[in-house]
Amino acid sequence: MNPRRALAVARKSLSQFRHDRRTLGFIVVMPLFMVVVFGFTFGGSVSHVRTLVVNDDSGSVASRILGNITGDTLDLVPATDLAAAREEVRLGRAWAILHFPANFTANVPLRTATVEVILDGTAPVIVGAVLGELRGAIEATLAGSGAPLTVQRDYVYGSEDTRSIDAFAPGVVGLAVLMVTTLISVIILVREKGGGLLERLFATPLRPSEFVLGHALALGTLAIFQSLVVLAAAILIFQVEIVGNLALAFAFLLLFAAGNQGLGIMMSAAARNELQAIQFIPVILFPSLLLTGVFFPLEAIPTAFRPFSYAVPLTYAADALKGIVLRGWGLGELGLDLVVLLLYDALMLFGATVLVRRQA
Amino acid sequence: MTVPKGPAIAASRLSKRFGPVEAVRDLTLEVPRGVTFGLLGPNGAGKTTLLRMLLGLARPSGGSAEVLGNTIPPRSVLPRIGYMPQELAVYPDLTVEENLALFGRLVGLTEARIAARTREVLELVDLGARRGELVSTLSGGMKRRTSLAAALLHDPDLLLLDEPTVGVDPELRATFWTYFRDLTAAGKTVLITTHYMDEASRCDLVAMLHRGSLLARDTPAAVKTSTNTANLEDAFLALVRRQGEA
Numbered sequence: 084m085n086p087r088r089a090l091a092v093a094r095k096s097l098s099q100f101r102h103d104r105r106t107l108g109f110i111v112v113m114p115l116f117m118v119v120v121f122g123f124t125f126g127g128s129v130s131h132v133r134t135l136v137v138n139d140d141s142g143s144v145a146s147r148i149l150g151n152i153t154g155d156t157l158d159l160v161p162a163t164d165l166a167a168a169r170e171e172v173r174l175g176r177a178w179a180i181l182h183f184p185a186n187f188t189a190n191v192p193l194r195t196a197t198v199e200v201i202l203d204g205t206a207p208v209i210v211g212a213v214l215g216e217l218r219g220a221i222e223a224t225l226a227g228s229g230a231p232l233t234v235q236r237d238y239v240y241g242s243e244d245t246r247s248i249d250a251f252a253p254g255v256v257g258l259a260v261l262m263v264t265t266l267i268s269v270i271i272l273v274r275e276k277g278g279g280l281l282e283r284l285f286a287t288p289l290r291p292s293e294f295v296l297g298h299a300l301a302l303g304t305l306a307i308f309q310s311l312v313v314l315a316a317a318i319l320i321f322q323v324e325i326v327g328n329l330a331l332a333f334a335f336l337l338l339f340a341a342g343n344q345g346l347g348i349m350m351s352a353a354a355r356n357e358l359q360a361i362q363f364i365p366v367i368l369f370p371s372l373l374l375t376g377v378f379f380p381l382e383a384i385p386t387a388f389r390p391f392s393y394a395v396p397l398t399y400a401a402d403a404l405k406g407i408v409l410r411g412w413g414l415g416e417l418g419l420d421l422v423v424l425l426l427y428d429a430l431m432l433f434g435a436t437v438l439v440r441r442q443a
Numbered sequence: 444m445t446v447p448k449g450p451a452i453a454a455s456r457l458s459k460r461f462g463p464v465e466a467v468r469d470l471t472l473e474v475p476r477g478v479t480f481g482l483l484g485p486n487g488a489g490k491t492t493l494l495r496m497l498l499g500l501a502r503p504s505g506g507s508a509e510v511l512g513n514t515i516p517p518r519s520v521l522p523r524i525g526y527m528p529q530e531l532a533v534y535p536d537l538t539v540e541e542n543l544a545l546f547g548r549l550v551g552l553t554e555a556r557i558a559a560r561t562r563e564v565l566e567l568v569d570l571g572a573r574r575g576e577l578v579s580t581l582s583g584g585m586k587r588r589t590s591l592a593a594a595l596l597h598d599p600d601l602l603l604l605d606e607p608t609v610g611v612d613p614e615l616r617a618t619f620w621t622y623f624r625d626l627t628a629a630g631k632t633v634l635i636t637t638h639y640m641d642e643a644s645r646c647d648l649v650a651m652l653h654r655g656s657l658l659a660r661d662t663p664a665a666v667k668t669s670t671n672t673a674n675l676e677d678a679f680l681a682l683v684r685r686q687g688e689a
Contacts, residue, residue, distance in 0.1 A: 091548035099536045102577060279530030286498045286526040287549035288518065 084296070088289050092297025096271065097304060106267070110305060114259030114313045119320070121248070121255060121378070129212040130155045133177040135162040142188020144196070144224065149181075151220035156212055169201060178203050179213045240326075240410040249324060252317040253332070253404035254377030257339065259313055260306045261397050264340045265367055268302060268347025269360040276442050277356065291440040295348060295432055299341040306340035307333055327407035331414070335407070338424045339400040345431025352438045371397045376405075399423040449512050451476045451601050451632035452497060457506035458655075459492050466492040468655040469506070474634060474648070476600075479623050481646035481663075482636040483679065489655040490636040491529055494603050498526060511601055522550040525599035529606045529636075533589045535579035539570055542578060546593045557596070564592040567622055569615060584610045591619070602626065602633045608642060620645050640676040651679055658682040 100107050134157045138145050152159060160177070162168040171177045182199035190196035200217065202210055236243065241250075275281045284294065310333065317323040354360040371377070374384060375397040384392055392398050403420035406412035414421065452474040459467040467489040474480045482490050495501040497508060499516025510517040510524070517524070533542045540561055547557035565571045568588035573581060578589055587610050594602060602623075608616045623633045627647070635646065643649050644663045651658040651666070659666050659682055663675055670681040 087551075088549055091545055094548075095534070095537065095541070095545045098541050099534065102536050102538075278535075279528050279532040280534065282495075282500055282530075283526065283528055283532035284549065285500060286521065286524070286528075287546060288521045288551070289549050 084290065084292055085288075089293040089296040089300065092284075092289070092294055093300035093304075096298060096301035099271075100301075100305065110263050110267075110309050111312045113263070114255065114309060115316050117259060118252065118255055118313055118316055121251065129209055131158050132156060132179070132209055132212060133158050133160060134213060135160050135168040135171060135177045135180045137162050137165050137168055137180060137182045139185045140183040140187040141185055142191075144188040144191050145183035145198075148183075148198075148217075148220045148224045151223040152216050154216075156216050172201060172203050175203070178206070178209050181217065245409075248317075248321050250405070250409065251378050252314075252321065252323045253408040254375070254401040256310050256313050256317075256336070257397055257400045257404050258371055258375075258377050259309060260336055260340055261343055261367065261371055261400075262364075263309060264302045264306055264343035265347040265350070266361070266364065267305070268298065268344040269351045269354060269363055270357055271298070272348050272351030272439070272442070273354050273357055273360045276351065281439070281442055285440065291436045292432075294439055295345065295435045298348070299344050299432065302344040303337045303340045306336055310336050325408050327409075327411040328413065329407075332404055332407045335400060335403045335417075335420070335424065338421075338428060339396065342396060342424065342427040342431040345428070345433075345435040348435035349431065349438050352442055370395050374398070375401050377401050396424065396427045399427075449476070450474055450509075452508065452510055452634065454493075454497075454508040455506055457493070457496065457508050458504050459489075459496060459501060460504040465655050467496070467503075470652075470655070470657055471506075472650055472657060472660060474632060476632050477627050477630050478647040479627050479633045479635065479645070481643035481649040482634060482652065483638070483640060483643050483649055483675065484636075484652035485638055487654070488652040490652055491605055492655075493652075494526075494605055494634075494636065497603065498524065520601075522597065523600045525594035525597065525602045525604075527590050527594040527602075527604045527607050529609075531586050531590060533578050533586060533593060535586075536577060538575050538577055539565065539581075539589050539592075540574045542589060543593055543596050547596050550597045552597055560596050560598065561592075564595045567595070567618070568592045569618075584612060584615075587611060588615070600631055602631065604633065604635045606636055606638070608637070608639070616642075640679060641674065643675055649675065651682060653679075653683050653686065656686070658686060 136149060136159050138149065138161070140146070149159065162180070165180070165182055168177070168180045172180060180201040182201065184197065184199065187196050187198070198217065200213065202213065204210055314325070318325065350363050351360065354363070370391065374388065374392040375395050376392070377397065381389065381392055381398070399420040403417050403424070406417055406420070450473045452472070454470055454472045457467055457470045458465065470493065482493070484490055492501060496503050497510050497515060497517070499518065503515070508515045511520040513520045534545070537545070543561045543564070544557050547560065552560065561574070562571070565574055568591055570585060570588055570592065573585065578586055581589065587607070591604070591607055594604065608619060611619065626633055637643055646663060648661065649663050649666060650660040658679070659669070661669070666675065666678050667673065670678040672678040672681055
């Protein structure tokens with residue numbers, strides 16, 4: 084292994100990016116676009132859900148509960164007739180009905196009070212929002228009335244102000260690094276293979292391992308640059324809070340990027356041209372988007388699919404990044420992620436070294 | 444200049460098969476040091492496959508070969524070999540000098556030596572004024588000249604040039620041949636593949652390949668005499684006919 088030759092390859096790739104402003108722009112703009120789109124769509128909570136209220140309660144508890152439903156999540160609209168309210172839901176003009184029966188207040192001390200919630204269940208997010216708001220209001224109402232049960236929240240990490248975007252911003256950085264390092268690696272290799280460049284390089288003393296290491300260095304540098312831009316955008320635009328050590332987060336991103344470019348080189352063995360190379364986009368994107376806990380926690384993935392989640396490297400990279408950024412974790416808590424990513428790197432870089440020589 | 448002993452290239456019963464196709468057949472060939480050696484034959488004759496085997500880019504199916512005294516693959520002598528492939532093997536999205544610097548670093552030249560040699564070789568291929576431009580913005584001929592400059596940069600002992608004069612105008616082609624002569628006079632060996640038979644007359648020695656087999660290896664004049672022909676193209680056709688009859 085000659086470091087000077089590996090550095091020559093890294094320098095070559097970085098010079099290529101420097102001259103190719105459009106690709107450089109894509110590398111930065113694509114993840115920024117992802118953060119902005121996901122930030123505005125997933126990041127905000129549900130708001131202005133039209134909810135009809137049929138309050139037949141002769142006492143005061145129902146009114147107090149309704150008074151505790153504040154904020155803009157639900158738009159409470161009083162209704163007098165339950166049947167007419169149901170028709171509104173049926174016609175899609177309202178998402179839910181909160182029905183407090185006549186003896187509601189009287190039944191509270193007897194522990195038989197029931198709120199009837201009638202829902203359009205076609206949007207689980209809205210169902211969750213309606214039930215969540217109602218539960219919160221009931222808790223708040225009963226807490227002040229000497230009820231036997233209260234819920235006290237104590238956050239180990241995060242707070243009640245933690246938003247979805249805070250939770251997924253670190254994962255989006257991982258996802259962006261995955262897409263860029265893998266795809267650019269495939270495309271670079273396919274281009275070099277097609278133009279006889281790979282053959283020309285290996286007609287010099289350059290070894291396959293030096294070529295792979297050089298590319299890993301170049302794409303790792305690119306990944307760090309990209310992550311800096313995305314994190315800066317997350318902090319400046321969405322006020323995402325970073326709790327942990329950013330240097331450690333970047334170290335994990337480098338580790339992840341190195342494995343990804345190896346994966347890209349291996350994939351390029353199966354692609355004869357750039358058109359075939361871009362066919363790998365869905366192969367990489369969908370499992371990484373849906374199975375890895377970037378947007379949904381692994382617990383939200385059906386048990387039968389979880390083994391697939393554990394087989395996707397982004398699961399570990401995203402876990403490490405979230406652990407560092409959101410929880411302030413250090414290496415002590417990230418042992419498994421570190422070991423898996425090191426193994427990923429070893430396997431991918433070895434595979435790439437073997438396959439790159441055969442492609443020359 | 445003292446020329447080291449032993450041939451620059453010595454191939455013995457070398458062959459290469461791609462499935463049912465035999466690209467190089469049982470080829471025994473010697474290229475002495477300090478000569479311009481033309482490897483002639485039409486497309487598909489096996490010229491490029493032979494060069495790829497000599498560089499260690501393709502594994503022979505049979506036989507053996509030595510390059511600058513090293514058995515192939517010739518890893519240890521690669522820094523002493525300059526290679527210009529038939530394809531345009533320079534980076535279009537790098538400047539001319541960035542391309543040269545890359546290949547210079549890969550063969551182990553120092554940065555100072557790269558700078559000095561870049562000036563020299565770009566002057567030779569008449570690209571000095573375009574050194575800072577992206578290769579993608581150059582004409583086809585200029586791109587080929589950049590590729591040749593990259594092969595010459597490290598002043599190699601053995602130059603393997605695969606169709607180096609394709610797309611190069613006659614005036615510059617004449618300059619190249621003069622330079623090849625200077626190189627051989629300094630003890631270097633230049634192996635050129637070409638399908639331009641008339642151009643091959645400028646070589647000290649030629650070898651003619653047809654469908655992977657060697658038809659003849661001699662001086663251009665001797666090949667013409669032995670076939671009783673006036674030029675190398677007719678000589679080649681006569682040899683192909685003779686091979687068919689045999």
